[in-house]
Amino acid sequence: MALAHSLGFPRIGRDRELKKAQEAFWKGELNEAGLRDVGRELRKVHWDLQKNAGIDLLPVGDFAWYDQVLSHSLMFGVIPERFRPHDGKATLQTLFNMARGVSNACCGEGHAQEMTKWFDTNYHYLVPEFSVDQQFQLGWEQLFEETEEARALGHNVKPVIIGPLTYLWLGKTKGADFDKLDLLDRLLPLYGQIFARLAALGVEWVQIDEPILVLDLPQDWKNAFERAYNQIQRDPLKKLLATYFGGLEENLGLAANLPVDGLHIDLVRAPDQYPTILDRLPAYKVLSLGVVNGRNVWRCDLQNALATLRHAHERLGDRLWVAPSCSLLHSPVDLGREDQLDAELKSWLAFAVQKCEEVAVLAQAVSEPEAPQVLRALAQSRSVQTSRAASPRIHKPEVQTRVAAITARDAQRQSPFAQRIAKQRGKLDLPLFPTTTIGSFPQTAAIRLARQAYKQGKLSAADYTDAMHTEIRHAVEIQERLGLDVLVHGEAERNDMVEYFAEQLDGYAFTRFGWVQSYGSRCVKPAVIFGDLSRPQAMTVEWICYAQGLTDKVMKGMLTGPVTMLMWSFAREDVSREVQARQLALAIRDEVNDLEAAGIKIVQIDEAAFREGLPLRRAQWPAYLEWASAAFRLCASGVRDETQIHTHMCYSEFNDVMESIAAMDADVITIETSRSDMELLEAFEAFAYPNDIGPGVYDIHSPRIPDVSEMVGLLRKAAQRIPVERLWVNPDCGLKTRGWPETEAALVHMVSAARQLRKEWA
Numbered sequence: 001m002a003l004a005h006s007l008g009f010p011r012i013g014r015d016r017e018l019k020k021a022q023e024a025f026w027k028g029e030l031n032e033a034g035l036r037d038v039g040r041e042l043r044k045v046h047w048d049l050q051k052n053a054g055i056d057l058l059p060v061g062d063f064a065w066y067d068q069v070l071s072h073s074l075m076f077g078v079i080p081e082r083f084r085p086h087d088g089k090a091t092l093q094t095l096f097n098m099a100r101g102v103s104n105a106c107c108g109e110g111h112a113q114e115m116t117k118w119f120d121t122n123y124h125y126l127v128p129e130f131s132v133d134q135q136f137q138l139g140w141e142q143l144f145e146e147t148e149e150a151r152a153l154g155h156n157v158k159p160v161i162i163g164p165l166t167y168l169w170l171g172k173t174k175g176a177d178f179d180k181l182d183l184l185d186r187l188l189p190l191y192g193q194i195f196a197r198l199a200a201l202g203v204e205w206v207q208i209d210e211p212i213l214v215l216d217l218p219q220d221w222k223n224a225f226e227r228a229y230n231q232i233q234r235d236p237l238k239k240l241l242a243t244y245f246g247g248l249e250e251n252l253g254l255a256a257n258l259p260v261d262g263l264h265i266d267l268v269r270a271p272d273q274y275p276t277i278l279d280r281l282p283a284y285k286v287l288s289l290g291v292v293n294g295r296n297v298w299r300c301d302l303q304n305a306l307a308t309l310r311h312a313h314e315r316l317g318d319r320l321w322v323a324p325s326c327s328l329l330h331s332p333v334d335l336g337r338e339d340q341l342d343a344e345l346k347s348w349l350a351f352a353v354q355k356c357e358e359v360a361v362l363a364q365a366v367s368e369p370e371a372p373q374v375l376r377a378l379a380q381s382r383s384v385q386t387s388r389a390a391s392p393r394i395h396k397p398e399v400q401t402r403v404a405a406i407t408a409r410d411a412q413r414q415s416p417f418a419q420r421i422a423k424q425r426g427k428l429d430l431p432l433f434p435t436t437t438i439g440s441f442p443q444t445a446a447i448r449l450a451r452q453a454y455k456q457g458k459l460s461a462a463d464y465t466d467a468m469h470t471e472i473r474h475a476v477e478i479q480e481r482l483g484l485d486v487l488v489h490g491e492a493e494r495n496d497m498v499e500y501f502a503e504q505l506d507g508y509a510f511t512r513f514g515w516v517q518s519y520g521s522r523c524v525k526p527a528v529i530f531g532d533l534s535r536p537q538a539m540t541v542e543w544i545c546y547a548q549g550l551t552d553k554v555m556k557g558m559l560t561g562p563v564t565m566l567m568w569s570f571a572r573e574d575v576s577r578e579v580q581a582r583q584l585a586l587a588i589r590d591e592v593n594d595l596e597a598a599g600i601k602i603v604q605i606d607e608a609a610f611r612e613g614l615p616l617r618r619a620q621w622p623a624y625l626e627w628a629s630a631a632f633r634l635c636a637s638g639v640r641d642e643t644q645i646h647t648h649m650c651y652s653e654f655n656d657v658m659e660s661i662a663a664m665d666a667d668v669i670t671i672e673t674s675r676s677d678m679e680l681l682e683a684f685e686a687f688a689y690p691n692d693i694g695p696g697v698y699d700i701h702s703p704r705i706p707d708v709s710e711m712v713g714l715l716r717k718a719a720q721r722i723p724v725e726r727l728w729v730n731p732d733c734g735l736k737t738r739g740w741p742e743t744e745a746a747l748v749h750m751v752s753a754a755r756q757l758r759k760e761w762a
């Protein structure tokens with residue numbers, strides 16, 4: 001029989017119990033013992049859920065108080081100087097300080113560790129900081145404690161640990177410039193120590209995650225794999241090397257031959273690697289096949305997966321394991337919780353619990369093809385596949401006809417930028433260094449509670465609209481008082497910048513409890529694209545016009561772009577991402593045009609996920625960049641020259657995609673730059689980026705209020721790289737996670753900084 005295992009389970013909890021406990025702890029409303037109780041209970045529930053679903057070997061080490069990479073930094077003693085406790089002993093407080101930063105009398109100033117995207121997901125990890133004299137020592141007992149905890153509950157567990165090369169790859173060197181790989185020899189002994197301790201606890205298998213094996217790796221990193229694993233092998237634990245999010249391609253031989261006892265590969269993202277791996281895998285090794293998609297919510301086509309598994313089983317026998325493609329961290333927890341989803345649609349979906357059931361039944365089907373539950377599951381899967389393929393709710397001829405009729409002309413503004421900007425300047429009458437914000441203002445508890453009451457039917461639509469109008473008035477008044485030049489309505493009415501639009505588009509479904517962790521305690525509820533997408537009516541025009549009616553200043557209309565809508569949703573798999581992006585682009589284009597017709601002079605189309613959508617392998621970049629920037633232009637090109645189109649991007653490296661950013665041809669782009677000290681602008685300068693730019697002058701992820709002088713300094717740096725006529729002044733990103741007091745204080749400073757620059761350049 002094939003063994004059913006899981007690479008990791010969501011930690012946040014079915015009802016976001018972990019989020020609520022973390023936030024209560026930070027507010028001082030829950031003590032550490034209380035927080036630890038919540039964690040312990042969640043782990044117990046999650047192991048039980050997986051075991052009851054039929055998983056034979058359960059993951060431990062997938063739980064984290066904030067982020068799994070951060071847990072590893074504590075385990076390895078990689079604690080930046082500014083957070084190092086006096087007695088050298090890291091505590092939960094140390095961990096949260098590293099994640100969230102400190103700024104107080106007792107502990108001084110310490111900016112949080114940088115946060116960045118986990119491969120091509122919407123999960124963010126905390127970037128380890130390495131110094132040239134970096135030492136590593138075991139400094140965190142969590143993995144061992146949780147292993148004991150699981151074993152005390154009677155579970156058969158497999159601890160999960162990030163491999164040494166992936167861990168180093170994810171980190172950043174600080175201070176002196178040096179090669180991270182030089183740290184490998186110092187780090188490796190810790191793996192030996194960890195494995196020895198796990199073996200002493202009675203562990204048989206450990207999972208070592210090395211997802212960087214699916215990237216284009218430099219040769220020295222490839223070489224380092226052999227060296228590292230030859231050194232690691234000298235101990236009694238069995239090791240499963242896990243790769244996911246893509247195919248091994250030219251690293252396949254390397255991965256197959258490392259001296260470990262098993263290899264996991266992602267057959268959902270890269271089914272093509274299957275036959276080759278069978279030929280290359282040494283005969284002693286276990287092969288774990290990730291056939292159930294851990295990154296999407298569609299039920300697995302069991303028939304299809306089983307065909308591969310049966311074939312593999314003939315060759316491998318008991319050396320075949322079955323798993324989800326990657327950790328289920330990226331899936332919502334339990335579909336059973338959804339009580340308001342349409343029954344047919346619900347029958348097409350699987351969340352983490354259901355995915356474990358799929359893995360288990362597939363593992364059983366390999367050796368017991370006639371078992372009643374296997375036959376039942378296969379029949380059900382077949383009927384899901386046929387009902388979906390034929391469903392009239394998926395295929396909309398009018399949408400397909402419109403997409404087919406798109407011409408190159410539709411994705412091109414009427415005139416080149418130079419002509420457009422002259423007309424826009426004439427009409428907008430803005431000062432040099434115009435100030436603006438990225439869109440959202442604080443999403444206060446009051447706003448969320450009003451929305452909850454409205455959704456539960458406890459607040460009427462009219463009363464909800466009134467409550468949101470009050471918020472918009474408040475935001476507009478404050479912006480006028482602060483003296484900002486281009487105003488926003490503040491996005492109070494939006495639960496999320498993607499979900500809000502998804503709720504108003506045909507072809508999208510949304511869940512009530514489908515939460516997925518984005519970072520720390522912050523979660524998102526990705527909507528589900530199930531069919532051809534269209535916009536039945538205007539989505540934002542009334543809100544934006546209400547806001548514009550309150551002021552003589554220019555009100556910027558705020559939309560989310562097609563690539564971001566797609567990347568932050570659960571997408572279809574029966575049509576390409578490109579086609580879905582085009583459908584979204586047409587819907588957004590109609591909204592842009594409606595805003596223009598309603599008298600709105602500036603429209604911002606956010607593409608925060610543009611960079612995240614980039615394939616992990618460079619060979620696939622050109623095709624993606626081509627359709628992604630074309631989709632943006634399609635949204636933005638239905639308007640007159642006078643209408644100014646903005647876009648916004650965050651969490652982005654731009655150097656290697658400048659050409660495509662320029663190809664988007666937005667009149668103004670606002671970007672995150674403050675944490676990198678305007679370094680990002682080098683790319684814009686080097687490329688001679690032609691359009692207007694708003695480099696963020698302060699980091700909105702931190703409650704810290706930067707001084708005027710700090711922002712003036714950043715703006716002067718920007719002015720050295722970009723002609724001042726083309727510079728805007730704005731924060732790094734939206735302000736929804738901030739409170740009002742710090743938001744106002746920071747914006748007062750920002751406006752002063754802009755005024756000072758105007759004087760300097762007058």
Ligand SMILES: Nc1nc2c(c(=O)[nH]1)N[C@@H](CNc1ccc(C(=O)N[C@@H](CCC(=O)N[C@@H](CCC(=O)N[C@@H](CCC(=O)O)C(=O)O)C(=O)O)C(=O)O)cc1)CN2
Nearest residue numbers: 122448449451452495496497498518521522523524568737
């Ligand atoms: N989709 C997406 N991905 C993204 C981003 C993004 O904005 N959206 N930004 C980056 C990540 N940054 C993020 C920043 C903030 C939040 C965030 O604040 N999330 C909220 C949830 C937002 C939401 O959906 N809110 C709903 C529901 C809020 C809620 O929890 N309501 C309570 C009741 C009210 C209360 O007690 O607060 C409940 O249902 O129990 C609403 O406003 O209506 C959270 O974790 O709390 C998420 C990601 C990258 N990826």
Ligand SMILES: [Zn+2]
Nearest residue numbers: 608650733734
């Ligand atoms: Zn942003």
